[in-house]
Amino acid sequence: MPEPKTAPNIANAESLKKMYADMLLIRRFEERAGQLYGMGLIGGFCHLYIGQEAVVVGMQAATKPEDQVITAYRDHGHMLACGMDPKGVMAELTGRSGGYSHGKGGSMHMFSSDKKFYGGHGIVGAQVPLGTGLAFANRYRGNQGVSLTYFGDGASNQGQVYEAFNMAELWKLPVVYIIENNQYAMGTSVARSSALQDFSKRGVSFNIPGVQVDGMDVEAVEAAGKEALAYCRSGKGPIILEMKTYRYRGHSMSDPAKYRTREEVDQVRETRDPIEHFGKKLIQRGVATEADLKMVDNEIKQTVIASAEFATTSLEPGPAELYTDIVI
Amino acid sequence: MSTQILMPALSPTMEEGKLARWLVKEGDTVKSGTILAEIETDKATMEFEAVDEGRIGKILVPEGSEGVKVNSPIATLLADGEDASSAAAPSAKPEAPKPEAAAPASAAPSAPKFEIASDPSLPPGTEMVMTTVRDALRDAMAEEMRRDELVFLMGEEVAEYQGAYKISQGLLQEFGARRVIDTPITEHGFAGLGVGAAFDGLKPIVEFMTWNFAMQAMDQIINSAAKTRYMSGGQMSCPIVFRGPNGAASRVAAQHSQDYSSWYASVPGLKVIAPYFAADAKGLLKAAIRDPNPIIFLENEIVYGRSFEVPKIDDFVLPIGKARVVKRGKDVTLVSYSIAVGLALEAAEKLAADGIECEVIDLRTLRPLDMETVIASVKKTNRIVTVEQCWPVCSIGTEVSAQVVAQAFDYLDAPPGKVTGKDVPMPYAANLEKLALPTVDDVITAVKSVCYRS
Ligand SMILES: Cc1ncc(C[n+]2csc(CCOP(=O)(O)OP(=O)(O)O)c2C)c(N)n1
Ligand SMILES: [Mg+2]
Numbered sequence: 001m002p003e004p005k006t007a008p009n010i011a012n013a014e015s016l017k018k019m020y021a022d023m024l025l026i027r028r029f030e031e032r033a034g035q036l037y038g039m040g041l042i043g044g045f046c047h048l049y050i051g052q053e054a055v056v057v058g059m060q061a062a063t064k065p066e067d068q069v070i071t072a073y074r075d076h077g078h079m080l081a082c083g084m085d086p087k088g089v090m091a092e093l094t095g096r097s098g099g100y101s102h103g104k105g106g107s108m109h110m111f112s113s114d115k116k117f118y119g120g121h122g123i124v125g126a127q128v129p130l131g132t133g134l135a136f137a138n139r140y141r142g143n144q145g146v147s148l149t150y151f152g153d154g155a156s157n158q159g160q161v162y163e164a165f166n167m168a169e170l171w172k173l174p175v176v177y178i179i180e181n182n183q184y185a186m187g188t189s190v191a192r193s194s195a196l197q198d199f200s201k202r203g204v205s206f207n208i209p210g211v212q213v214d215g216m217d218v219e220a221v222e223a224a225g226k227e228a229l230a231y232c233r234s235g236k237g238p239i240i241l242e243m244k245t246y247r248y249r250g251h252s253m254s255d256p257a258k259y260r261t262r263e264e265v266d267q268v269r270e271t272r273d274p275i276e277h278f279g280k281k282l283i284q285r286g287v288a289t290e291a292d293l294k295m296v297d298n299e300i301k302q303t304v305i306a307s308a309e310f311a312t313t314s315l316e317p318g319p320a321e322l323y324t325d326i327v328i
Numbered sequence: 329m330s331t332q333i334l335m336p337a338l339s340p341t342m343e344e345g346k347l348a349r350w351l352v353k354e355g356d357t358v359k360s361g362t363i364l365a366e367i368e369t370d371k372a373t374m375e376f377e378a379v380d381e382g383r384i385g386k387i388l389v390p391e392g393s394e395g396v397k398v399n400s401p402i403a404t405l406l407a408d409g410e411d412a413s414s415a416a417a418p419s420a421k422p423e424a425p426k427p428e429a430a431a432p433a434s435a436a437p438s439a440p441k442f443e444i445a446s447d448p449s450l451p452p453g454t455e456m457v458m459t460t461v462r463d464a465l466r467d468a469m470a471e472e473m474r475r476d477e478l479v480f481l482m483g484e485e486v487a488e489y490q491g492a493y494k495i496s497q498g499l500l501q502e503f504g505a506r507r508v509i510d511t512p513i514t515e516h517g518f519a520g521l522g523v524g525a526a527f528d529g530l531k532p533i534v535e536f537m538t539w540n541f542a543m544q545a546m547d548q549i550i551n552s553a554a555k556t557r558y559m560s561g562g563q564m565s566c567p568i569v570f571r572g573p574n575g576a577a578s579r580v581a582a583q584h585s586q587d588y589s590s591w592y593a594s595v596p597g598l599k600v601i602a603p604y605f606a607a608d609a610k611g612l613l614k615a616a617i618r619d620p621n622p623i624i625f626l627e628n629e630i631v632y633g634r635s636f637e638v639p640k641i642d643d644f645v646l647p648i649g650k651a652r653v654v655k656r657g658k659d660v661t662l663v664s665y666s667i668a669v670g671l672a673l674e675a676a677e678k679l680a681a682d683g684i685e686c687e688v689i690d691l692r693t694l695r696p697l698d699m700e701t702v703i704a705s706v707k708k709t710n711r712i713v714t715v716e717q718c719w720p721v722c723s724i725g726t727e728v729s730a731q732v733v734a735q736a737f738d739y740l741d742a743p744p745g746k747v748t749g750k751d752v753p754m755p756y757a758a759n760l761e762k763l764a765l766p767t768v769d770d771v772i773t774a775v776k777s778v779c780y781r782s
Binding site: 031039040043045103158160194198213243249250255256323 | 334336340341363375376377485489517540543544578579580583662689752757758760763
């Protein structure tokens with residue numbers, strides 16, 4: 001197939017290619033993390049984000065530097081999208097001193113005050129009031145920041161979510177609640193846990209508007225994200241974005257995933273994969289060539305290999321670290 | 329250059345597994361995400377995906393092979409344009425370094441090998457069956473559910489998933505969805521709902537996936553369950569069991585690794601049980617389900633897979649509130665509960681070689697505390713060391729020591745010793761986690777110190 005030598009001049013070609021690369025970085029990073037887990041180099045819980053990459057990358061493309069991000073334990077993708085260093089993230093997964101928390105937090109608990117990433121939380125739903133508090137701080141200081149507060153379909157049933165919703169609307173706090181509906185909370189499908197399955201309506205009794213978004217389409221996410229962030233920045237209060245997405249891997253590494261069929265997973269992979277599809281679109285539109293994308297992939301593979309190398313050679317934290325950072 | 333595909337670990341404690349089925353054959357092209365094989369462990373069958381792309385060269389381990397060691401090569405992967413012959417002798421890719429991390433100290437599922445004093449309440453000659461703590465707990469629930477229609481089980485993933493830690497295996501199949509109920513992730517809500525149902529005379533068993541998540545439900549446990557009998561002048565009863573794994577698991581960091589023993593043990597209106605052995609898990613869970621009070625039943629994830637003898641008796645129910653002397657000795661009393669009983673017993677064995685004979689007491693119930701058994705032992709040995717995994721400040725050991733000092737001061741030949749976890753949140757890093765947890769050596773040091781030996 002003849003390919004154009006150079007891509008035609010498309011206004012946002014660079015940002016489109018960046019979104020592609022950002023998603024691919026998350027995918028390759030997670031695959032490598034899964035492999036390191038299999039080799040016994042990562043322990044405990046390790047929740048991979050594979051399949052959901054378009055959500056966080058699309059949203060991040062819509063943000064400004066003053067916006068904050070907070071999420072649960074399925075957080076590697078969020079950190080990479082926030083611009084955190086893959087080496088520091090991977091080294092935290094292996095529990096080494098080069099990790100973002102010097103190895104003390106692990107996969108579920110990482111933070112970067114620099115990148116305004118507020119964690120990394122292991123208790124389902126707890127990050128929702130916390131993210132609302134970040135929004136409160138923005139309003140209190142009178143700045144333009146918006147809090148991007150991510151949580152799952154399962155977390156959406158926790159009571160504290162609704163306590164936070166009420167306060168957010170009551171006080172018009174600038175927070176985008178991003179519900180990553182990947183259809184399962186561990187082994188429980190949305191249908192088996194939720195009386196109202198349309199999560200975009202979860203704010204109705206608080207007057208919080210909500211929108212359903214195809215979370216497998218990074219451009220749709222970015223567009224919805226821009227609108228939502230503009231809504232918050234204009235002082236109108238919180239808004240909900242329900243992202244329809246899917247996780248390919250088990251809930252964590254040791255999930256036999258008997259609650260869904262292999263066909264179901266394959267079907268999503270084949271028809272809705274956020275990276276594959278977006279890549280094809282970029283080629284069709286002449287934004288990139290197949291060779292361009294291959295090159296991106298190769299570069300990312302090197303980045304990921306380097307992060308794994310760092311994460312396995314960085315030293316374990318010194319014994320004195322046991323007693324540091326408790327109170328000061 | 330060909331690379332090796334290695335047998336993956338599917339959990340941090342897995343050392344080997346069965347390669348159940350290959351889903352690719354030699355010559356197949358794979359890319360990242362392609363499912364290569366099905367791997368079976370004692371707990372589950374899992375799919376294993378490719379990370380790198382290439383073509384399958386040689387399959388080194390045939391399907392159906394048991395006991396395949398983690399990190400051993402199971403196939404070779406050829407890069408583009410490479411032929412299978414070059415794969416016959418795969419370039420020696422250094423085997424992944426196996427870090428300390430791969431073998432958490434606490435994970436070895438071994439029962440202590442020396443003799444354990446039998447429970448005095450057992451008729452002599454009772455047949456014993458080796459049973460995992462996991463199965464003992466399941467059997468207890470199943471037996472009580474068969475016996476009493478008012479008993480039901482509720483919690484996250486308890487039904488269709490068969491329990492996050494497989495404690496409720498088979499219960500949905502036997503008792504149906506009316507009595508084995510999957511809840512949404514709403515701990516405060518379903519704990520409260522359970523308490524309400526108990527007010528009306530049902531007998532709920534509420535499983536917390538782990539006790540860490542019960543902090544969400546704390547108000548209903550303490551303010552509603554524990555206090556209502558008192559506030560109602562005895563009119564209201566709350567026959568509920570809250571159960572689940574407590575304490576440190578392996579490498580799951582601060583928010584998922586905490587021991588709540590002393591928190592609950594400080595609350596009047598609750599009974600708190602923390603067994604170690606499978607027989608105690610069974611007999612005390614059955615007692616808990618029958619008890620008319622709210623019960624906190626603290627299990628331990630690391631202990632679930634350990635096997636111990638369980639008496640083969642039709643209806644094996646143990647008394648709540650009774651400690652057990654699990655090993656007799658004359659030199660020092662070790663008082664412990666839950667997973668730390670394993671540490672105490674191991675230390676006792678090593679100390680015996682040094683000529684120190686420990687009497688080991690498993691408290692089993694933390695509220696009410698069986699101080700009678702402890703005091704009787706201390707009066708004999710004149711020394712005490714408490715052994716537990718929780719934080720040192722306001723621990724169960726702190727309370728036991730205070731009572732021993734108050735009630736048997738004149739019998740003590742040394743100040744009470746105390747072994748606990750370190751006074752820090754649980755770190756993730758393998759080396760720090762090890763340092764944070766109490767060890768057999770800690771117990772040995774503490775015992776020698778109260779015996780004035782070095
Ligand atoms: C309060 C609390 N309850 C239970 C758990 C155990 N748990 C961890 S993740 C999870 C499922 C959450 O599902 P969802 O919110 O849909 O997020 P996803 O894992 O799909 O990203 C559960 C039950 C927990 N960590 N915290
Ligand atoms: Mg989910």
